[in-house]
Amino acid sequence: MRTQMENRLISLLLFSFLLLLPTAKPDLASDRTALLALRSAVGGRTLLLWNVTDQNTCSWPGIHCEENRVTVLRLPGAALSGRLPDGVFGNLTHLRTLSLRLNALSGQLPSDLSACTNLRNLYLQGNEFSGLVPDFLFQLPDLVRLNLASNNFSGEISLSFNNLTRLKTLFLENNRLSGSIPDLKIPLDQFNVSNNQLNGSVPKGLQSFSSNSFLGNSLCGHPLAACPGENGDNIDSKHKKKLSGGAIAGIIIGSVLGFVLILVILMLLCRKKSAKETSAVDVATVKHPEVEIQGGKPPGEVENGGYSNGYTVQAAAAVGGGAAATVAAGTAKREVNGNGIGSKKLVFFGNAARVFDLEDLLRASAEVLGKGSFGTAYKAVLEVGSVVAVKRLKDVTVTEREFREKIEAVGSMDHECLVPLRAYYFSMDEKLLVYDYMAMGSLSALLHGNKGAGRTPLNWEIRSGIALGAARGIEYLHSQGPNVSHGNIKSSNILLTKSYDARVSDFGLAHLVGQPSTPNRVAGYRAPEVTDPRKVSQKADVYSFGVLLLELLTGKAPTYSVLNEEGVDLPRWVQSVVREEWTSEVFDLELLRYQNVEEEMVQLLQLAVDCAAQYPDKRPAMSEVTKRIQELRQSSIHDVANVQPDAGHDSDDMGSR
Template sequence: MEFRHRVIILCLCFLYLTAVDSDLASDRAALLALRAAVGGRSRLWNLTASPCSWFGVHCFQDRVVELRLPGGGLIGQLPIAIGNLTQLQTLSLRFNALSGQIPPDFANLNSLRNLYLQGNELSGQIPEFLFSLQNLIRLNLAKNNFSGPIPSNVNNLTRLSTLYLEENQLNGSIPDINLQLEQFNVSFNRLNGSIPKSLSGQPASAFNGNSLCGKPLLACNGTESGKKLSGAAITGIVIACVFVLLLILAILIFLCKRRKGKSSRSPNLVSTSGEQTAAQIPRSPSAVEIQDKSSGVTAPVSGDQKGKTGLVFFGTALGGFDLEELLRASAEVLGKGTFGTAYKATFEAGLVVVVKRLKDVPVAEKEFREKMEAVGAMRHENLVPLRAYYYSKDEKLLVFDYMPRGSFSALLHGNRGAGRTPLNWETRVTIALGAARAITYIHSQGPTISHGNIKSSNILLSDSYEARVSDYCVAQVVISPSTPNRVDGYRAPEVTDPRKVSQKADVYSFGVLLLELLTGKSPTHPQLNEDGVDLPRWVQSIVEQEWSAEVFDIELVRYQTVEDNMVKLLQLAINCAAQYPDKRPSMTEVSKQIEELCHAASQKD
């Protein structure tokens, strides 16, 4: 009897182990089908080992429960195979080059909790079978080419807390979603109609770039959502509007007559007629005081020439206008950065400059002026020169040359869809060399002098796409210790105070910039860290597997003749972004190596 029991137990164990092996074999076959179809980092898998040891694959009780290959160079259409991973709980294939439709066998992923497919080129309608996966908690399909309506059966996902569908081509209206969503975004699609009341508590940014109305955006038809006005109320509103318009017209006529006999005493940077992006730089009371009381109100300065109302100029290139004329120039907002808001100011004579209005300057006037004097004295062909500055108690302005081609960040990351002109290797490496030379020059001004805020949006471009480095050496006087750090993706790990950035920390930031140039990925994108990996560590993990080709931006893959130089620049970038400062090269060495790469490329040409 005891012998029989043992035989039965052994048989059951054998059947269990056979079933486990069979399930894992099925998972292995599904992964191999994926590898054959889209390649990328899946080619790193050691096929002689268990699939549970493969890169990006995680198992529990001998079943694949997670597959994470973000930014893994996967190219092509997903095969009908992933649906066989029936115990899969997390699937992350974001930021690849996957195309086509989501395979129908995804409907078999009943255990799936997290699906991250953003940043690909997937197309077609969002399949309704995704909303039959009852365990789904996070669904991210952003930045693809999905079209058609949002499926009406979205409410089937009772556990869903995150739904990201932004930057697709979805159309139609938003269905009445009655879910407790913590994160939601459908911005920059082709949606129309009113926003469901259930979503009215979401931020306005979640709906921008569509033809939508209702809370939190403007009310539909100019009325409160769900309320209708009576005929008498509408008549009253019309009469009130006419009265207000007449009153405004009378005031304008009065002001125009009054102004004819007086000079302009309160100029602003006024937008040109019909310019939608134009703006005004509000003027502080101290600026008014300086203009109206020209007898010695401004503090003494030591620039090359002092403007009539406190503007301090460096050199003679921009002489000939004063603060009042600057404030009168037509203005266009270029953007808001770490240090403040930048405006493009155009004078009637055609002169164009950039005015940066600083905010939260924590240092005293003397220190501010001393720093600006030092910055204004710097001259290099790859720097955006500081032409003038203005200081008062409530207003600090910096005046720079205008760079017509915008920033390297916009050139690299903007318009990644159809119609984009690929950014070639020669342009990228030339920009890198120009930026390196500028930072090398800054470091040559003294051992404690650093840029302090290196990032791709601070690399501006001339008409011929040559690099011009901006925002240099002002972090110490503009950033306060309590200022939130906005450049975490570029910040060296040893930097705790954004005002105290060493030259070696600059090298780290420049290394991240080079990685951005080579991979085409922005290190500050919030979704990059969804899997807990920053750009330097992501690149390092691939290089360690000797699969460097998967790192490069898809736009660079075509330049096979310079692949060796691309790998050399990649290694230089990794060295610059080393965790420990003493392991990083100097900017002089960095400039020399990039120059050698440019010379080698020209020799091949």
């Protein structure tokens, strides 16, 4: 009996020991097998670069490993096509980021994707996936960012999205989703369901998002138009009191008398204005701040600090009848002819050609190019055929002597990466600056303007060249002395030649004007330590340039409202993205086509983050910034020349993300 019990005890101990032994688990070898199965099923340019004879799977393009497991799989715009096979993702169980965006993948999502319970970031936008949004997605508890936009998903938006308690980003736009939007309780930072077949009212919990998140549906309620039956005061028509006949008659008589009074006042004002304008009728047709700009303004760019914003300006139409506006206000004209101040004239710098004078400038036909921090800018076409840019300064607070000293210092700046100041005019009422005209407009317009089919994609070579040119211009300014800074660096102050060479404009003007009336306009570029925009250090310039680099790389304006919750600017948003280990997701889609320069893109991104450091002493000098851009540009320019980007699956409506 004892022997039998001892044998049972020994068997029990042996069984317990076997339970403690490590069992067979998926490893890098199983990950490799899954990746090769994916390669065989959907092909693609990047997958063909996978060297199957190389046992180091983690060195394959688009793959990132940790602790001998694949944790990141990024294949954006890799020409993948067909259906994702079952059995692949069931082995890639350590995935945290999966990006298959901008391909031609179709069919339904494979069900074994549910095995990737560590998944935090899932980017499937810009494909041809169809069917319902699968329920197994709601079983991924760590999901933070989900982008299913621009596919063919159908059916209703499930209330089960509330299971994803960590979800911050949900993009479902440009699909075929129908029904109403459920009341989502998750703390979303980014949300978009535009261009579907949704109906009903916008749930209260989602009404904080802009109307752009809901357009292209049959939806109503804030932030869209009110739903039928809704009104601001909810007054039941049964309780509305009827007006008496006497009250109605009184209203009519009062309205008629008021209308007559308004007509009389308008006639008197018109006569008074007409009398004043007879002395300067040739310059009275200026219509500067109100000129219509086609296409609106780019997201987050509410002003133009340079002299050109690159948009088509309907100046002639604004004046009426095709007539051209004059370049300066009547005040300057009267000072020359009417007030006897004949000595006032244009002052030219250096060897600038003096082919015109103030009279020629005042007679020139003009288009309004933009209204910026320091004044309104015009494109002036002179009678001799020359074209110049004229900036009409506002809020100049310094004396004439100080103005001339400071502006002459600006005029003495001579560098190929600066927009040269050719001449200036000063009077008590008018301050005009004359620059070379840059026909390609500003970097801001190039990045945020035309998003349509006719847009020319900005490749790595163009963007890195613009970054280098702007850096060289700012470095030159800083080399003029420790107290010399630009003071207003932003994308609308980086102008471009026809060959996309960058030219820095508006340098030296921050010291001439008072506090801007709308300081929030440049807040996206302003360093944290700057309290007075007239007093900007060189380190603060470096911060602004860092934001400019981030704008170049991400394609997003610094004040783009959909970046994140209020108060999170572009540098902090990028830093949070990098911390979440989805660095590639910050780059503009137009850059992701050039996959063999991703390393250089990441290096420039790191440089931008360094420049936009919170504390000034942590930021590099502009000389170091220029050197680093030059080095990474030289290492990539040869590779870029041999790359043929796959543009077949790019999506215009995804370009802002």
